[in-house]
Amino acid sequence: MPTPTKGARLGGGPAHERLMLANLATALFEHGKITTTEAKAKRLRPLAERLITFAKRGDLHARRRVMTVVRDKGVVHELFTEIGPRYENRPGGYTRITKVGPRKGDNAPMAVIELVEALTAKAETVREATAATKKSAAKKAPAKKAAATETAAAKKAAAAAEAAEAAAEEAADDAAEGDVEGAEAAAAEARAEADKAAAAAEGSDDPKVDEAAGEAEAFAEIAEDAADDAKKSE
């Protein structure tokens, strides 16, 4: 289902509404500032800003799109030659609505809608500065990531120690069963895991990592002993 237009419905029908909005947009671009009711100003704002975006694009297709709304060629020319270039570095928000209180006669709330000024050099620098702060804030995030890898190293070492333990157990089992080859293979696995843990410990100065690496080393030794025992008994 299409989304209903945000804001009040104007006029006696869709065609009437289109005409009123087109006339309001024409008047706004002609004079730069118009006084109208709040409801009409609020409906006009998105339309006018879309037309200015077309003007910023500035090609023939955009001009034809605008011509379907603003019928006055003189106004369209002004829009494309003066208003569009003025907002070259402004990312949207080309109009300002200011409430001016109720109208005499029918007490309708009135508002002034106007085209805002071009961005000054100072405002531009402020914008760039805020963008830079945002960027630096984004840069701080990787620093946090480094801390995360530190703990990741600890995790790796712990996992390696666990694997070494499992391998040592396997080696002991194989030795008990008299399977020399299996025991040796398991011992080699345990040694490899211990080496892995040691490598992880070298990359970081976390005491936990060192502890895990030491554990893995001990398990590898147990596995090797078991394998040797199996060999001797054979």
Add this chain to the structure above:
Amino acid sequence: MAVPKRKMSRSNTRSRRANWKAAPIALVSCDRCRERKLAHTACPTCGTYNGRDVLDV
């Protein structure tokens, strides 16, 4: 069609109308000229809003 059977007494009419009261409008003082004005609205006295000229006064 249903119609009133009796003329409404002066007393009843007046007691009904006694509740038609106007509430005072909440106003704030303008930053520029200290005049009382509607909130979030350009000041009709000095024609400014947020330090910016909006109305021709």
